[in-house]
Amino acid sequence: MAVIIKISSRSIRAAAVYFAFLPVFGAHAQAISRSPSRLTIQGPAEQSYQPVLRDALGRPCLDVEAATRVHVINPTLVDHVVSVKNSCPRSISVKVCYVNSDKCNAFDVASYKRVDTIIGTMSGIKNFKYVLLQK
Template identity: 55%
Template structure:
């Protein structure tokens, strides 16, 4: 949610007064629930989870019926973390490294008319 708030604020600042009301009631992003539990969680020395994960469904600009399933992962720890991001109970996955104190935004997939999706994050 922390990453999506600046996007919404920019949209509101760019629009003029008449459109502000319309944009606040017709949000283009559909924020998702947290990732499904998936075992190991990498933690910092104080026991706090290293990764902040947020996800949203976003309509494609060329076809509003197609929704990109966007996942943003931010590493708040000193070491890189290997991440495997999957649709829940699926073999449809992406693997990547999130470097220390960096953020990775990725599109897990795209589906026509599917604005809610479940996903799992495996980390080591």
């Protein structure tokens, strides 16, 4: 039994382009896989003992993620980044602080938008605790 496969000239050109650049992409992929990770995901925010704003279905309006990001030029410097995504139809005022500290960033998150903020940059400290206050 013979199997006939129809190959178009477009697929031949696409394959030729793919195989022509394969050594370039392959070397790049290996270099990326050997480099250390620049992001370290942090845990959830500490409890603020304030009521959490919720949508009509009872889900929290804000989705919060935090990570540390290592600088490319100087790997000993680390940014503490907090990302806040609003999934409600109204703007929410947010204040992100280090735990037991006055170091805070206050900002508004528009409806259905996301805001990334750097609450601090430190040398070599890859773990941090933060609290989120919302109005």
